[in-house]
Amino acid sequence: xxxxxxxxxxxxxxxxxxxxxxxxxxxxxxxxxxxxxxxxxxxxxxxxxxxxxxxxxxxxxxxxxxxxxxxxxxxxxxxxxxxxxxxxxxxxxxxxxxxxxxxxxxxxxxxxxxxxxxxxxxxxxxxxxxxxxxxxxxxxxxxxxxxxxxxxxxxxxxxxxxxxxxxxxxxxxxxxxxxxxxxxxxxxxxxxxxxxxxxxxxxxxxxxxxxxxxxxxxxxxxxxxxxxxxxxxxxxxxxxxxxxx
Amino acid sequence: xxxxxxxxxxxxxxxxxxxxxxxxxxxxxxxxxxxxxxxxxxxxxxxxxxxxxxxxxxxxxxxxxxxxxxxxxxxxxxxxxxxxxxxxxxxxxxxxxxxxxxxxxxxxxxxxxxxxxxxxxxxxxxxxxxxxxxxxxxxxxxxxxxxxxxxxxxxx
Numbered sequence: 001x002x003x004x005x006x007x008x009x010x011x012x013x014x015x016x017x018x019x020x021x022x023x024x025x026x027x028x029x030x031x032x033x034x035x036x037x038x039x040x041x042x043x044x045x046x047x048x049x050x051x052x053x054x055x056x057x058x059x060x061x062x063x064x065x066x067x068x069x070x071x072x073x074x075x076x077x078x079x080x081x082x083x084x085x086x087x088x089x090x091x092x093x094x095x096x097x098x099x100x101x102x103x104x105x106x107x108x109x110x111x112x113x114x115x116x117x118x119x120x121x122x123x124x125x126x127x128x129x130x131x132x133x134x135x136x137x138x139x140x141x142x143x144x145x146x147x148x149x150x151x152x153x154x155x156x157x158x159x160x161x162x163x164x165x166x167x168x169x170x171x172x173x174x175x176x177x178x179x180x181x182x183x184x185x186x187x188x189x190x191x192x193x194x195x196x197x198x199x200x201x202x203x204x205x206x207x208x209x210x211x212x213x214x215x216x217x218x219x220x221x222x223x224x225x226x227x228x229x230x231x232x233x234x235x236x237x238x239x240x241x242x243x244x245x
Numbered sequence: 246x247x248x249x250x251x252x253x254x255x256x257x258x259x260x261x262x263x264x265x266x267x268x269x270x271x272x273x274x275x276x277x278x279x280x281x282x283x284x285x286x287x288x289x290x291x292x293x294x295x296x297x298x299x300x301x302x303x304x305x306x307x308x309x310x311x312x313x314x315x316x317x318x319x320x321x322x323x324x325x326x327x328x329x330x331x332x333x334x335x336x337x338x339x340x341x342x343x344x345x346x347x348x349x350x351x352x353x354x355x356x357x358x359x360x361x362x363x364x365x366x367x368x369x370x371x372x373x374x375x376x377x378x379x380x381x382x383x384x385x386x387x388x389x390x391x392x393x394x395x396x397x398x399x400x401x
Binding site (some may be wrong): 147 | 279293300332399
């Protein structure tokens with residue numbers, strides 16, 4: 001009976017008429033304060049398909065990349081900043097920690113830099129019914145502001161690709177991937193569109209008192225570099241790239 | 246269906262996950278080998294530890310120690326420095342595993358600076374590979390373990 005139900009479900013998901021109110025893939029908790037660990041989720045709101053389409057392909061995996069802060073692009077109050085992220089945040093290393101869960105996808109693993117620090121994660125394995133949300137859990141370790149800095153908040157833009165079919169880059173389309181990424185980095189993973197509204201936002205707000213000389217404080221924003229996205233967005237398993245391919 | 250590729254990976258992934266050793270993910274002990282090629286006396290590991298509340302209980306201090314897990318070797322010892330900068334508490338302390346290969350940790354040292362970021366540096370006294378384990382724990386004033394996270398800046 002369960003097998004019959006499963007077969008029916010798999011057939012149905014490809015035919016289902018999804019809600020008109022498609023939502024972007026975002027973090028369940030996009031705003032946090034400094035100095036506190038926060039359990040969070042990547043929330044996948046819908047499958048792949050053209051904007052406005054009523055038929056969607058189910059998401060079978062997701063790839064999530066946080067800006068590493070090493071060669072990231074930083075703005076302060078909207079202006080380019082050529083200094084380092086450590087001028088504002090003094091521990092932006094190994095910050096995300098994936099929580100094990102097979103609630104949505106069977107497989108998962110972290111993405112790490114050359115020192116073993118986590119800079120992202122992926123999950124995959126089962127088709128997520130297009131009529132349902134998928135929650136991919138992780139934890140944000142406590143983020144601390146650099147003493148003496150004037151940052152009142154730092155917003156990190158997290159790049160996510162929802163995968164509906166495993167293809168090479170040449171096979172990317174609205175029906176095979178959902179690109180919740182920047183639109184102008186110059187990578188194969190860039191979201192198509194004129195607005196840079198793809199990535200999920202995570203804003204860390206300072207709770208400690210700003211130095212008196214800072215006034216209202218500075219608003220800092222951090223985007224990943226193209227080099228990081230090209231390096232970290234692919235899914236590597238056991239030394240082999242399994243997506244894109 | 247191409248999603249079957251993920252399915253095929255499932256069984257081996259679970260097996261490997263059970264066998265893989267990850268130094269960073271072990272509960273507050275980081276294990277690694279310095280100078281694996283045996284050519285660098287200046288090999289250094291540098292990490293940041295973030296201490297925060299456990300529930301409503303704030304961190305009072307970070308304590309740490311180091312253990313040489315390699316074979317015994319004369320005149321090649323491992324040191325660990327713990328330090329904190331800022332909030333008016335600029336303090337550092339050192340501990341050395343006095344006997345290599347005896348499976349005993351160095352004396353435990355601590356720096357008291359409350360919640361926030363602390364730094365660890367591990368190094369050795371000469372050329373030669375050394376495997377080691379660093380134990381690090383944020384604790385409240387009453388010794389209760391508090392939230393402890395680590396990230397590695399340098400290992401070369």
